[in-house]
Amino acid sequence: MIKTLEQLLEGVVSGILAHLNSLLPPLIVAVFLFAVFLMAAVAVRWVLTKVVKGAGLDRFLKEAGLSNMLADRGDVHTTPLVAGAAFWLILLAGALVGLSLFNTQLTSRMVESVVFLLPRLVTAGLILLAGVWLAQLLSRSVLVWAHNECVPAPRRWAVVAKVIVVMVAVVAASEILDFAPHVFFAAFVILASGMVLAASLAIGLGGRDAVRQYLDARASERESQEEKSLWNHL
């Protein structure tokens, strides 16, 4: 009994030792490399923070209105953004190099898929970013227009505009990434159809009142011209 247990334990320990023998050297090297990449990333971030002033780019972002998209008060500085992006890219490269040292099927597949996914990931990210920016721009425009035109519930109209644009961006990004594109597209169609249905119901149900109010307003306008003078602002 004891002998059997000893044999089993020996087998396990020898298995572990064998794995350690094969994995420990690449693991140590990977950790070392990752540490080197981490140091390089920190150094690059520091250098970029010190060297890149980015004043011109800051001004461009501000004048184009992009700063306000990234931060509410528009206090966006490109230097930390660029430095941060460089830091994370170097760190990701370190992780991939470390993984590739193990030379197993799993790690090779992981590295390969990350390398192949990266351009699509960047493209999808840019599409999402552009979508969010456009949505922000459009929703503000709709909000101001709806308020000035006395359209009821202007904030809701602004949210609707924003949701539609963001949804289009999400569908496009999911297509690029090939990540459940049909699900997102179906969700978008359902959402858009729901909005159209809701709008149709609202117009249908509220139409009678709106027409009556409009006719009343026309009649009272004809009776009194007092409002005209209000518009002579210049």
Add this chain to the structure above:
Amino acid sequence: MPAEARAAVDHLRRADIVVGIPSYNNSKTIGHVVQAAQAGLAKYFPGFNSIIVNSDGGSKDGTPEVVTSAHLQDAQLLMLHTPLKPVHRLSFPYHGIPGKGSAFRMIFQMASMLDAKACVVVDSDLRSITPEWFDLLIRPVVDGGFDFVAPYYHRHKYDGTITNSIVYPLTRCLYGQRLRQPIGGDFGVSRALFNRYLERDDWETDVARFGIDIWMTTIAVAEGFKVCQSFLGAKLHDAKDPGADLSAMLQQVTSSVFLLMREYQETWRIRTGSEPAPLFGFRYDVGLDPVNVNLTRMLDAFRNGAADLSGVWKLCLRPDTLSAITALARSGRPDDFHLDDELWVRIIYEFACSAKSNRLERATLLKSITPLYLGRVASFVIETANLGAAEVEGRIENLCLAFERMKPYLIEIWFGQPVTQTAPPPPARTELAERQEV
């Protein structure tokens, strides 16, 4: 310049005075304007070689025919066609006629080629214009050595509220000249100044397209031309479309003023205070139609704006300004409503800075001023309900002084640094021994 205009210049060769009347569907009023111009030139400038130029932008209501029928034989009348570009047809200005900038450009080009001493431009929708207007707009240029004659109208206290609350105080505080009607639309211009206008390359921009009046005035005052005003009495003109989009109108006016602020930032940065522009003409009181305003609607627009648009205003206004507006929107009864001068000045200054930075959203941001403007007008109406014309003018003067007093704040937020160097308004370009009352 079109061939017909060039041919006319070749034929005429020289003129002392050019009167320009741009038009677009003004058949009801333009006959009166042309006759007033002819009578004015004949009565006050008989020894001068004068020409009236009607530049029509493709009217469809028979405006050219009316001009022809109003034409007297003893005056030179030129009828030209200003082709409206597609952009003019698509984007009509809410003040002035479409393509007014192009029409003015052609009129100034003709005046320049004819070597005219003075050029006058008047709106074609005027009902109160008289022959005396031409004397008042031309004489200071011809005999007084002035380069720019702005109109000075007698207006109801609630009339011209964009001028009173934004354009006049801001132009005065920036450039140091007190021109009471900077966007009046009827101006007298000297040879030196219209040649300067023609040198510029921004005729095709939005400023010249939508804000030709403030563009002309700003160039005159910012570049140190000698300016004055002439009292023309009341300005009665065809009623604007009552359904005209106020927010678009505000956006066009403020956008023009703010864009010019950017161009002349180094000029206004060092100017402090303001000086009165000479005023010609005999001032008299005119009976004015009562102006009724709907206070409740204006206050509702302000309060709803504070609820709906604070997210947009946050992009333009400083936190303390925004919180002051929010507090005001939540406060008490309509009778107590008061949007004070300093808060209004801060709002305008901060929007000006925001328009400078946010190119893409400039139009949206400037349209969001509408509820704030209506709040300011409501406050002004409440404050001046029982005041006479002189007292109301005093209130406007106080607002202008607030604009001037707070100019260092504008410099600070515009340039990102406190004011260091200041200078009084510069002397006028044209030297003249003494100012002459006409």
